[in-house]
Amino acid sequence: MPKWRYIATRLNGDGTETFLNFNVPLSATEVNPVVNGHGGIKGTITPEIASLKTDDGEHLFVPWWTAIYAEEDGHIRGGGILKDYDDEAPKLQLDCIGHTGYLVDTRYTGTKSIERDDPLKVSRHLWDHTQTRPHFNLGIEFAGADKSRDMFIGDDSILPTQTPTKVTPYVLAYYQTHDLAKEFELLASLAPFEYTMTHEWNADKTAIRHILHYGYPRLGARRTDLRFVVGENVVEQPKFDIGGDTYASDVIVLGAGEGSKMMRAEDNDPAPRRLGRDAVIIDKTITTPTEAKKRAAAERKLLAGTADVTEIQVRQHPHAPLGSYSVGDDIRIETADGWSGIRSLWVKILGIQIRPESNVTTLQIMRAEKVSK
Structure with missing residues (x-):
């Protein structure tokens, strides 16, 4: 059985973090990496444990200060910043949002007017701007695609390939831009590009790196080396939506x-x-x-009307062990006979819901051709 542990840190706001506890006793844990979203970690601690306080008696878990990471056999499978907790003694339920969620309700503090630029580069600017503010630096790094396409960000024309007769600038400003996560999502849809956040140990395992991966036009790859098969590693026949x-x-x-x-x-x-x-x-x-x-x-x-599937449950299996696939990948599903008439199709992994206490992982998926770029 894989060995899991949960690590709590304190985000210092200067790009560093301080380790607080390497064995947080989380149970009923869910780890959820996703494409083009925030994901995060949820879990429960019970009963109240005195060691889960700082030396001066302060609560170890402080929203927008504490971060928690899930590690499996030395590999960090997901992480998040504590957003909320529900203290219902003797249980403490933690809800940590993925690090991209830090931009939610984070404002732009200057002014910038853009008529033509690359949406991916502008999205990186949102993080650069945020992380130059005192106490707002998470230490986010970038990987993958570093550009998408040059376009009129505030284009009033119908087609981005045409020269517009009038351009409405895309404006970032302290007086109107109050949620950078919404701006990030808008820019991702304009390019479009895909993104996901991962976490990994640095070379000497003294710090955790936070890496925002970009994919243009997409993340992931078509994985011909892996497969999901009903009766082998897929727990039950997927439910296909074939309604009108x-x-x-x-x-x-x-x-x-x-x-x-x-x-x-x-x-x-x-x-x-x-x-x-x-x-x-x-x-x-x-x-x-x-x-x-x-x-x-x-x-x-x-809305092409083709039968689709949004979720499957898979168990650990040599065909596709946990860690061999990532959000963004396309993998073939082989199913049993059913009303949909589908025996085999390619799906794209949009999210992975890992429950470390179970041998079963839930995948949020979509028919690959519906999201292919």
Whole structure:
């Protein structure tokens, strides 16, 4: 059986952290690395343990100060910053958000107006800006893709390949930019690029590195060396969604604005094999035609009407042991006969929910062609 331990640190805000405890007695633990999200760690401590306090009697677990990492046989599988805890004696339930979640409700303190730039580079600027502030430095490093594509960030035209007649600058400013996580997500959708946060020991294992991995146009790879097979490493037959809500031939996206001035874009199948069906997406955060058009195309791709699966449970097995696959990877599922008629398909791993006390890991997945770039 693999050996797990949970490590608590104190984030010092200057890019360093101090180790507090190397054996936090977490139980009912969930470790959740994800693509394009925050993930994190949840767990419970019971009963109250005196050693889980500082030398001066202060609580060891302090929101937005304490971080917890899950290590399996020397490999850090996930980490997070303590966001909330629920003290229901004798239990203490901890909820740690992944380090990318630190940007939630973090504001921009200067002003910057951008007309043309690379969204990926601008997203890195959000972290650079944040980490230059006193007490806001997590020590985040970058890896993977360092650029995506040059484009008009505030483009008023329909197609990003066209020269716009009018450009609305993309503005970061202290008086309006109050949640950098939302800005980061917007930039990721504009490129689009994928990202995930990982943690690993440094060379001499005296510190933990926090690495924000970028992928353009995607993270991960198609893994022909691994497989998920029902009856072998997949615990039970996956549940496929084959309902009518998974299909639309015509998608319209309505964004910011009112009435005829509302931001809008459509994406239509010119020759659907079924009856035409509409899907209306309303999202007031969409402020440019380019963004609306990209969203419409993405939504119609999701609404192709093909049977899909969102989750499977896998056990440790030589076909795909824990640690051999990562979020972002495509892996083939081989299933038994069912109503969907699917025996084999490629899926992309969007999230991994690890329960160290169980031999079963839950994977959040999606049909690969729906998210392929």
